Amino acid sequence: MIIIDGSEGEGGGQVVRNACALSLITGQPFRITNARGKRSKPGLMRQHVTAVEAACALGNATCEDLAVGASEITFTPGKVVPGEYRFAVGTAGSTGLVLQTLLMPLVLSDAPSRLILEGGTHNMLAPPFEFIAKTFLPIVNRMGPTVEARLIRHGFYPRGGGRIEVEITPAPLTPIACVERGALHERSVTAMFAALPFEIADREIGAARKALDWPEESFAVRQLPEEQGPGNIVLIEAAFEHVTEIVSGFGQLGVPAERVAKMAAGRMAGYLASNAFAGPYLQDQLLLPFALAGGGAFTTVKPSQHSLTARDVIERFIGRRGVFRDQPDGTHRVEWR
Structure with a gap:
């Protein structure tokens, strides 16, 4: 039984997601104490x-003891059965983060699967759908599997109501090198909005023009159907030969539209x-597939606390060590040994 203190490191929900995925893959049970112990609302x-x-x-x-607000759970894995599954978060909670839990076990299974996930597709506490589809999944597909994701309906915070569908054709994960973009x-x-004044998106685009x-x-401005709102997001995309980076800024009450766009543009400029x-964000999501591939490497920006916590959890299950090595150009090379 692997015992994990959920308040260590970054102390968020990623510990739970990665632990579930790794438990299903390795067959090792685990217990988490102090789940999300560093959040303002623990549990x-x-x-x-x-x-x-x-x-x-x-x-x-x-x-055992699984419930909203629970601070301790004990998880005992069985055999993964590929197939068609439908799961609804029931709130604006991220469909992408639920996918993060399920993807690697299904990628490494012995038959295709289809997932229908309902809930939030665009909220400020998780990567938006476009990041999953254009930034993360293409790298997974280069490693051997074929994963295709479709956005059926947008789901913004706090309403939710979004839907994504994911087709997974499994294959062993092959080590690859992702060091040059x-x-x-x-x-x-793109400034997207639904059930909000056009002026908000227009002001965001104006600020982005000045910053970039x-x-x-x-x-461009894109208006979504009224029933998919209210919601607003700025998506900034840079497509390179080998990788696409997507940075997002979410509109929220009390935050000027110009500030939303300017902050997102600043992150892209960095x-x-x-x-x-x-x-x-891609750094964090690549750790698990690269660890399971047993090799390969990628370069990244300064490691986040989120990533260092993910690395620590992964090490507990697979017995390999994740290393972030400083490079002369200021990047970091990530490898599993």
């Missing part, structure tokens, strides 16, 4: 409970100024 939230319930359903696992092919800024010296055709393959 499991609805989206974490849904992720664990989903892991139990497809992995024939059991989980290659030439820049395309840049874009990009061609005029790079900027990435473009580096030579790293992976930005801070």
Whole structure:
């Protein structure tokens, strides 16, 4: 039994998600104490409970004391059964983070699967759908599997109601090197909004134009159906030969539209100024597939506390050591040994 203190390191829900995925893959049970111990509201939230319930359903696992607000759970894995599954978070909790829990066990299974996930697709506490589809999954697909994700309906915080569908064709994970991002092919800024004034998105685009010296055709406003709102997001995309980086800014009450766009543009400028393959969010998501592949490497920006915590959890299950090595150009090379 692997014992994990959920308040160590970054102390968030990622510990729960990675532990469930790794338990299903390795067959090792675990117990988490102090779940999300460093959050303002400790204990499991609805989206974490849904992720664990989903892991139990497809992995024939059991989980003791699972409930919203629970601070301690004990998870005992069974055999993963690929197939078609549907899970609803029931709130604006992230569908992408539920997918993060289920993806690697299904990628390493022995038959195709289909997931229907309902809840939030665009909220400020998780990568938006576009990041999953354009930034993360293409790297997973280069490693051997074929994973295709479709956005059926947007789900913004706090309403939720979004839906994504994911088709998974499994295959062993092959080690790859992701150290060069290659030439820049395309840049874009899109301000999306639903059931909000057009002026908000227009002001965001104006601020992004000032912050980024990009061609005029790079900027666009997209209005979504009223019933998919209210919601607003700015998506800034830089597509390179080998990787696409997507940075997002979420509109929220009390925060000027210009500030939302300016902060997102600043994060993209920081990435473009580096030579790293992976930005801070892709860095975190690549740790698990690269560890399970047993080799390969990628370059990234300064490791986040989120990533260091993920590395520590992964090490507990697979017995390999994740190493972040400083490079002369200021990037960090990530390898598993």
